[in-house]
Amino acid sequence: MLINISAIKDQHGASVRGSLQETLDLELPGGADLTGPVSISAEVTHAGETFHVQGKVSGNFQAECDRCLTGFKAPFHSEFQGEFVRTHAGRNSSRTDFDSEKDLPSAEDDLYQFQGDVIDLAELVSEAILLAMPMKYLCRTDCQGLCPSCGMPKGAESCGCEVEEINPNFEALRKLLGREEV
Ligand SMILES: [Zn+2]
Ligand SMILES: [Zn+2]
Numbered sequence: 001m002l003i004n005i006s007a008i009k010d011q012h013g014a015s016v017r018g019s020l021q022e023t024l025d026l027e028l029p030g031g032a033d034l035t036g037p038v039s040i041s042a043e044v045t046h047a048g049e050t051f052h053v054q055g056k057v058s059g060n061f062q063a064e065c066d067r068c069l070t071g072f073k074a075p076f077h078s079e080f081q082g083e084f085v086r087t088h089a090g091r092n093s094s095r096t097d098f099d100s101e102k103d104l105p106s107a108e109d110d111l112y113q114f115q116g117d118v119i120d121l122a123e124l125v126s127e128a129i130l131l132a133m134p135m136k137y138l139c140r141t142d143c144q145g146l147c148p149s150c151g152m153p154k155g156a157e158s159c160g161c162e163v164e165e166i167n168p169n170f171e172a173l174r175k176l177l178g179r180e181e182v
Contacts, residue, residue, distance in 0.1 A: 003053075026126055
């Protein structure tokens with residue numbers, strides 16, 4: 001996941017683009033896994049003190065549904081950006097090309113360091129993928145979970161149960177009206 005910036009390193013304002021497919025060994029939350037290589041496209045712009053990187057990553061993951069426990073696959077898309085500062089090999093790695101602290105971009109920016117002419121997108125891309133993962137893994141947004149009668153996912157062909165859902169409000173009303181049928 002490397003982008004070579006040697007073509008633009010002396011040209012303020014110039015950019016270089018790259019796109020690639022990469023198989024990542026990335027641990028996703030909740031036991032989910034990437035199901036194949038991810039597609040990454042990125043643009044690096046020589047922004048003076050830093051190299052500005054922005055790009056997109058997409059791919060597919062597999063997970064177990066939090067409600068019905070069925071395994072499913074789903075796509076994800078995410079975007080990333082960050083500022084890269086060139087550091088010099090052999091020096092303290094916290095030292096940069098900046099003359100003084102005040103020249104450093106604000107700490108609010110995501111700041112990454114690189115050496116030589118190659119920027120490694122691995123960290124940015126990994127963070128972007130983790131941010132794209134849902135809070136809850138659901139096989140579909142209206143997944144109704146497991147059937148209390150047969151234990152199969154509700155609505156699945158394997159569950160043929162007729163589950164009568166009784167709304168407690170209607171039940172109270174029905175008693176009040178003294179009728180069996182509403
Ligand atoms: Zn489900
Ligand atoms: Zn059932």
